[in-house]
Amino acid sequence: MTDNNLVLEIKDFSFTYASADAPSLKKINLPIEENKITAMIGPSGCGKSTLLRAMNRIHDLYPGNKYEGEINLYREAQEKENILHLKKENDFIKLRQEVGMIFQKPTPFPMSIFDNVAYGLKLAGLKNKTELKDRVEKALKDAAIWKETKDRLNQSALGMSGGQQQRLCIARAVALKPRVLLFDEPTSALDPISTGAIEELISEIKSEVSMVIVTHNMQQASRLSDYTAFMYLGDMVEYDKTENIFLNPKEKLTEEYITGRFG
Amino acid sequence: MSGKLFRNFSFLSATLSFFILVGIFAVLFTYAQDAMHEFGFDFLFNETWEADEDDEGGIFGGFIPIIGTLLSTLIAMLIATPLAMGISIFLTEIASETIAKPVSIAIELLAAIPSIIYGMWGLFYFAPIVHDIFGGNGVGLLTAGIVLAIMIIPFMAAITRDSMNTTPQVLKESAYAMGATKFEVIKDVVMPYAKGGIIGSIILALGRALGETMAVAFLIGSVMSLPGKITDPTTSIPVLLANNFAEAQDLEMSSMYFLALILFVVSFFIISIAKFYFLGKPVKVKK
Ligand SMILES: Nc1ncnc2c1ncn2[C@@H]1O[C@H](COP(=O)(O)OP(=O)(O)OP(=O)(O)O)[C@@H](O)[C@H]1O
Numbered sequence: 001m002t003d004n005n006l007v008l009e010i011k012d013f014s015f016t017y018a019s020a021d022a023p024s025l026k027k028i029n030l031p032i033e034e035n036k037i038t039a040m041i042g043p044s045g046c047g048k049s050t051l052l053r054a055m056n057r058i059h060d061l062y063p064g065n066k067y068e069g070e071i072n073l074y075r076e077a078q079e080k081e082n083i084l085h086l087k088k089e090n091d092f093i094k095l096r097q098e099v100g101m102i103f104q105k106p107t108p109f110p111m112s113i114f115d116n117v118a119y120g121l122k123l124a125g126l127k128n129k130t131e132l133k134d135r136v137e138k139a140l141k142d143a144a145i146w147k148e149t150k151d152r153l154n155q156s157a158l159g160m161s162g163g164q165q166q167r168l169c170i171a172r173a174v175a176l177k178p179r180v181l182l183f184d185e186p187t188s189a190l191d192p193i194s195t196g197a198i199e200e201l202i203s204e205i206k207s208e209v210s211m212v213i214v215t216h217n218m219q220q221a222s223r224l225s226d227y228t229a230f231m232y233l234g235d236m237v238e239y240d241k242t243e244n245i246f247l248n249p250k251e252k253l254t255e256e257y258i259t260g261r262f263g
Numbered sequence: 264m265s266g267k268l269f270r271n272f273s274f275l276s277a278t279l280s281f282f283i284l285v286g287i288f289a290v291l292f293t294y295a296q297d298a299m300h301e302f303g304f305d306f307l308f309n310e311t312w313e314a315d316e317d318d319e320g321g322i323f324g325g326f327i328p329i330i331g332t333l334l335s336t337l338i339a340m341l342i343a344t345p346l347a348m349g350i351s352i353f354l355t356e357i358a359s360e361t362i363a364k365p366v367s368i369a370i371e372l373l374a375a376i377p378s379i380i381y382g383m384w385g386l387f388y389f390a391p392i393v394h395d396i397f398g399g400n401g402v403g404l405l406t407a408g409i410v411l412a413i414m415i416i417p418f419m420a421a422i423t424r425d426s427m428n429t430t431p432q433v434l435k436e437s438a439y440a441m442g443a444t445k446f447e448v449i450k451d452v453v454m455p456y457a458k459g460g461i462i463g464s465i466i467l468a469l470g471r472a473l474g475e476t477m478a479v480a481f482l483i484g485s486v487m488s489l490p491g492k493i494t495d496p497t498t499s500i501p502v503l504l505a506n507n508f509a510e511a512q513d514l515e516m517s518s519m520y521f522l523a524l525i526l527f528v529v530s531f532f533i534i535s536i537a538k539f540y541f542l543g544k545p546v547k548v549k550k
Pocket residue numbers: 017018019020024042043044045046047048049050051
């Protein structure tokens with residue numbers, strides 16, 4: 001593995017919540033490869049969400065958390081930036097435009113479908129009406145919900161089904177052309193058909209964006225991802241190509257987890 | 264058995280409150296009949312309020328107290344609405360918990376202070392300040408409006424804060440995750456989400472300001488004249504009713520019932536709209 005195709009690189013990252021005495025993450029190391037899907041698995045409470053939420057500094061909405069280590073974001077010319085050093089609101093905004101996030105429950109904003117997708121673009125300063133329209137259309141097409149939405153762009157996004165809302169949220173994030181998308185159990189609130197649609201969508205946008213996906217669904221991790229990281233009690237137990245993790249894990253703990261003996 | 268008893272009891276209480284409402288309306292309506300027949304629709308626009316020498320009849324028009332009520336309420340709303348919004352945004356989105364908690368409690372306590380105390384405080388403390396800054400003789404529309412505003416701010420802020428607090432955390436997070444600033448999250452997510460509660464609180468506060476008697480009685484000046492400027496004294500419907508009720512007879516009494524009826528109907532509609540249309544309807548979000 002060379003550093004050439006990394007988009008994010010987590011080095012010796014430890015994290016302690018403001019209200020907690022013990023760290024929730026202990027010296028985590030994890031590379032995130034460009035245009036690949038990295039799955040994070042592990043039993044509840046092992047720190048998957050905590051790690052994911054460090055990658056766009058969304059933790060920083062709440063004061064008092066303590067962390068150390070490095071999370072490097074690689075930009076075009078191989079230059080890297082430790083995002084843990086960011087302090088200014090403007091830098092956070094820029095980071096979050098580059099590193100998008102999709103949550104467990106769909107989170108449409110209380111506005112129209114069009115405005116939901118245009119929202120991030122408008123925040124980023126895009127004002128030109130035709131360009132906005134084009135970008136929104138492209139994002140909805142990329143997220144494979146253009147057909148369902150093109151006749152109701154001006155209706156409230158709250159009237160869509162859960163699965164459609166989640167795809168809208170992905171479209172909304174994709175519209176910003178992020179370098180990385182973080183998914184925290186994006187399908188665990190959805191029915192199997194919507195889940196299938198989301199999975200298909202995720203593998204389709206892989207050519208454009210690198211993705212990290214937290215999931216409790218082993219099949220999902222093995223179907224979708226190129227790399228898998230297994231975490232346990234705040235430790236990164238094992239990280240490898242997905243087929244190795246599922247077929248030939250090095251650690252006993254990993255094997256026990258994926259064969260369903262605990263967790 | 265006891266369940267049935269309880270059901271009957273709550274049914275009785277519920278119907279009782281309905282009958283009280285209808286009863287009040289019926290009484291106001293009946294006693295207002297004389298004035299309605301005598302003055303009709305013109306009552307609303309007539310500035311005169313004068314009993315004859317013999318106290319039997321006279322000419323009574325509701326224009327001045329109606330205008331006084333509307334203007335003092337308008338001033339109060341113009342001052343209170345932005346301040347209450349600011350306070351609730353501060354409490355829900357900006358202040359840390361250690362600050363938000365005590366301020367919230369203080370606001371709830373302020374909302375519980377009897378209005379006569381606001382009236383006394385306003386008269387002795389606030390009226391001189393208004394006099395120094397804006398001129399006039401201290402009591403008048405502006406003083407009444409400002410103190411009314413101070414009275415309704417805690418009430419508005421508390422309801423607005425509660426409805427802003429219902430905005431799901433994850434919804435705000437997803438706006439931040441798209442690169443929104445705090446201001447943009449408040450404007451685009453929190454405010455639209457809390458819209459029903461915000462409008463509801465404004466309308467309820469409006470209803471309260473319209474009907475407020477004691478504080479306004481101390482501060483508006485209680486004179487039967489149209490205010491020429493904002494610091495002039497005038498009167499309002501509840502104040503006129505409270506001041507004249509003891510001596511009034513016959514037609515004047517009936518005219519006061521007419522005024523009371525107008526206030527009752529207006530407040531009733533305002534509060535029903537707030538309660539049933541805005542506050543009863545939570546934002547629809549699919550699970
Ligand atoms: N806001 C918080 N304050 C304090 N401790 C927290 C907070 N959020 C999470 N934790 C703790 O941090 C640890 C990791 O939590 P995290 O949410 O990252 O787990 P997870 O792997 O995402 O679990 P799940 O699969 O249930 O989502 C847990 O022990 C949890 O109790």
